[in-house]
Amino acid sequence: MxxxxxxxxxxxxxxxxxxxxxxxxxxxxxxxxxxxxxxxxxxxxxxxxxxxxxxxxxxxxxxxxxxxxxxxxxxxxxxxxxxxxxxxxxxxxxxxxxxxxxxxxxxxxxxxxxxxxxxxxxxxxxxxxxxxxxxxxxxxDLSTGLDAVAAKTASLPESERKRVLFILSTRGGRIMASGTHTAADGIIRMAGGINALSDFEGYKLMTDEAVSRAAPEVILMMDRGGDHGAPDAEFLALPAIVTTPAAKTKSVVRMNGLYLLGFGPRTADAAMDLARALYEGL
Structure with a gap:
């Protein structure tokens, strides 16, 4: 109030x-x-x-x-x-x-x-x-770009849509991940993916068991320094990640944070880039 x-x-x-x-x-x-x-x-x-x-x-x-x-x-x-x-x-x-x-x-x-x-x-x-x-x-102009992304992803069969886990932080080995009603959730859906975590809103620290149950096929992260700067092999070996399908296929996508999550003039391009990273040949 x-x-x-x-x-x-x-x-x-x-x-x-x-x-x-x-x-x-x-x-x-x-x-x-x-x-x-x-x-x-x-x-x-x-x-x-x-x-x-x-x-x-x-x-x-x-x-x-x-x-x-x-x-x-x-x-x-x-x-x-x-x-x-x-x-x-x-x-x-x-x-x-x-x-x-x-x-x-x-x-x-x-x-x-x-x-x-x-x-x-x-x-x-x-x-x-x-x-x-x-x-x-x-x-x-932005509507035209957004419509183009929607048209591209609309052709994806529901059975082929990737389960994507957006990880905000891995500090101390703890996974801070995105639920619904976040910029990460929005861009995943815009790119034709499925948010692997849909049972809570906002960002939340996850247990290793919860990450494993989410069974993400792709891990999405910002390409910044700090805990995000670890090589993929080191990151995928974390106890919370190593059991997931994403770890088995080594599927990690890293993108600039503002470009990915800004929801501004470049978002249609960001969504298209993410969609192409998720789906080969799109």
């Missing part, structure tokens, strides 16, 4: 601010939002970004105000934005309250892990930047 009331207050502030003039000092929070702003041709209006905003390459030249869920008021205020556009879930709440008191317009774009969710993000960012026509053109 507290976050809902704050969001309503921020929205009211935004409307009154835009009545005066369009923002030209924009802070983008969230990788997909930043990608959309650049795709709309408004990258020159960005004055800073958060840690998750690493694409396109030009974004990395902008000042970094910190991680989306751990923003400090000082970091945000130091770049003097006249508009903040953010993915859902920015925080902490205390920082958002400071921004409200500072009367900085704040737009939180809707979240969603399917094609409709991407198009809603584009529309929200386009409205915030007063670029509705550009957003409509981008949405049409």
């Amino acid at each position: 507290r976050r809902t009331l704050l969001a309503a207050s921020l929205s009211a502030l935004l409307c009154s601010s835009f009545a005066a003039q369009a923002a030209d000092r924009v802070l983008s929070i969230g990788g997909s939002v930043t990608e959309i702003i650049y795709a709309l041709g408004a990258g020159d209006r960005l004055i800073a970004r958060d840690t998750t905003s690493t694409y396109p390459e030009a974004a990395n030249d902008l000042p970094n105000v910190g991680y989306i869920r751990a923003l400090s008021p000082e970091g945000v205020l130091s770049v003097d934005p006249d508009l903040i556009i953010s993915e859902a879930g920015a925080g902490p709440m205390e920082t958002l309250e400071v921004l409200t008191r500072a009367e900085i317009p704040f737009v939180e774009v809707p979240d969603g892990f399917d094609g409709a969710g991407i198009l809603a993000k584009v529309a929200a960012v386009g409205t915030a930047l007063e670029l509705e026509e550009e957003a409509a053109v981008l949405a049409e």
Whole structure:
């Protein structure tokens, strides 16, 4: 309730601010939002970004105000934005309250892990930047790409769809994996796969027995460092993984995290790339 009331207050502030003039000092929070702003041709209006905003390459030249869920008021205020556009879930709440008191317009774009969710993000960012026509053109292009992916995967027989396990972390040998209602679940379904874990929502630490019962045929991971950087042979030998069909066929797919899970302008390409990794000859 507290976050809902704050969001309503921020929205009211935004409307009154835009009545005066369009923002030209924009802070983008969230990788997909930043990608959309650049795709709309408004990258020159960005004055800073958060840690998750690493694409396109030009974004990395902008000042970094910190991680989306751990923003400090000082970091945000130091770049003097006249508009903040953010993915859902920015925080902490205390920082958002400071921004409200500072009367900085704040737009939180809707979240969603399917094609409709991407198009809603584009529309929200386009409205915030007063670029509705550009957003409509981008949405049409994205719809074409998403439809192409759907047409490709629709031809897959149900009996041939791969069971895919997305692993977020293997720290300490413990598997943190994705259930439903996550970006990982969304991209697996978009690529024609079946989420091997469908009996819970969000991310969860799994027992070795639970991973074995899930019987994934493919392991999907982000291609980042740390525990994700272990060679496939070492990873597939983990007790939780070694008994799975994926381990027997050495089926591991690694993709850039923002590309795979961002649900922004590149998602149709990411879904197609994943589909081709899952299904030879698609």
